[in-house]
Amino acid sequence: MEHPPSPETSGALRQQVRRLTDDWRSAGRYTPRSDSWLRSFDLEFSRELAARGLIAMTYPKEFGGAGRTHVERLAVTEELLRAGAPVAAHWIGDRQIGPAILRHGSPELQEEIVPRIASADAVFxxxxxxxxxxxxxxxxxxxxxxxxxxxxxxxxxxxxxxxxxxxxxxxxxxxxxxxxxxxxxxxxxxxxxxxxxxxxxxxxxxxxxxxxxxxxxxxxxxxxxxxxxxxGGWRQVVEQLSFERGGAERVLSSYPVLVELIAEAARHGADRELRSLLGSLVARLAVLRRLCFEVARAMDAGAAPVQRAAALKYLGNAFEYDVIEALRRTGLARDAAPDSVFGQALLASPAFALRGGAADVLLSLIARQEARS
Structure with missing residues (x-):
């Protein structure tokens, strides 16, 4: 049986994003932060991404897109979130509104709105x-x-x-x-x-x-x-939520905290308990990234993977909470100021389980799928 391609096959795209974020960060043009896809807004940065073809990646070229796959888009979004980059200006439009208009909008609506999302001129x-x-x-x-x-x-x-x-x-x-x-x-x-x-x-x-x-x-x-x-809006909403719930942002909102946890452990030494904790978190992250990849592959096949996206959001939110709690439990969260890595994630965390659907809603979607299996 042929194995599906790995997310790492998009290495060139990852390197492109890393160079851009490294340059902007080194120049002091942004400070990495948790929950950047919702809280860190910089329209200039979004337009820089658009000029490089890193927004509207899966959209058809006639609408200003790049005609790439959702798997390739996943590689880019992972790198942006890993870097804590300021992507809030384009995130919602790029992630779900553009795809929804391409699937259900009239030709007139597509021509009016989609190219503006692709250029980061439309903020949703x-x-x-x-x-x-x-x-x-x-x-x-x-x-x-x-x-x-x-x-x-x-x-x-x-x-x-x-x-x-x-x-x-x-x-x-x-x-x-x-x-x-x-x-x-x-x-x-x-x-x-x-x-x-x-x-x-x-x-x-x-x-x-x-x-x-x-x-x-x-x-x-x-x-x-x-x-x-x-x-017919309800059917479309349910489909659209697979784009909203099934992305890397449901896993990586607190990623800067995990980076800090690993760095602190390296600086001060990690005992057996901390090594075990870090190993568990990294293993869970690997599984969640794989699930993101499977959702992206399903979208590339033309599907709207509602249940898989719901499972990803439910499990991803638990992981994001546990990363924050791990930093607290180890005593490494010495700086809890609102603008610190830990403070930012802690203040953002109450919303993790609410936006995009509460846990009970997600479990209901998953249960209905299991009942049909």
Whole structure:
């Protein structure tokens, strides 16, 4: 039986990313940090990646993409996260909105939006969660009503990452009231500069601003900005979440902490217990990277690996927590200041298990797959 290719076959891409991140870091243009894909925003860095063909890697060339595989994209995203690089400006658009538009958008929507994602000119936020609809997305109350030439949207979204910097929002809204709450949902692409859109910051415990509340008051959206089928949003959301949950960011958010743990152990010596702990973490990371690779291969085959992506997120979140706890248990976390490697990861960690779906939601998806097997 022929063995599948290893993630390391994309060595040239990895070296390209390492040179870029090393150069930027050496020049003082960014400081590595945990959770960089959500918290570290630098539009100039994202545009530098775009100029090198390292954004929209899997998109068709006619839309500004590179026509590469998801496995090759995985190699690049692993290196960016390993380096703690400032990638938040393009991450959401590149990771899931572009692929969703390519799969379900009209030709007009594809031509309008996808090249702008590829060039890092379009910055996306996700209008999914609401005050009473977090992981239970089917309970959203934001509405979209048909009007001449398009739709009128009213509603309230919360925990909307980088909404204050975004040019566009992906929005899930209810277009029909039905007996089954999963029906009657529709996806839209909304300009954040449209009249009626307002953004209110949510400042976290460290004083950082990346979360927001977003309100939509009689916001007009052109008809062509519907993503996919009217009323068919739930099926598309579930598919889209495989792009959101199945990436290396679900494993490597606390990777700088693991690097610090290994470095501290090397500097001060590692006893048998610490060596065993490090060995366990490194072994788990190897397995999780393999699972990321399998998800990427499934996407290359045209599949939307919903259950495998859910398993990756569930296991990856546990690993990210355990890396932080390992540093705490060994007594090596002497610097817990908010801007330290440990402090950054610790402050970010409460969100690990919530964003992209809580543990109970993920376990339900996995269980349904097992029941069908």
């Amino acid at each position: 936020c996700l209008g999914m969660s609401e005050p009473e609809a977090g992981s239970d997305l089917a309970s959203v109350r934001t509405t979209a009503e048909p009007v001449d030439g398009g739709w009128r949207i009213n509603g309230h979204k919360i925990w909307t990452t980088q909404a204050h910097r975004a040019t566009h929002a992906y929005l899930l809204a209810r277009t029909a009231r039905t007996d089954r709450k999963h029906d009657g949902l529709t996806e839209f692409i909304v300009d954040m500069t449209a009249e009626g859109v307002s953004v209110t910051p949510i400042i976290d415990l460290s004083g950082e601003h990346h979360f927001n509340e977003v309100r939509f008051d009689d916001v007009r959206v052109p008809a062509h900005r519907v993503l996919g089928e009217v009323g």
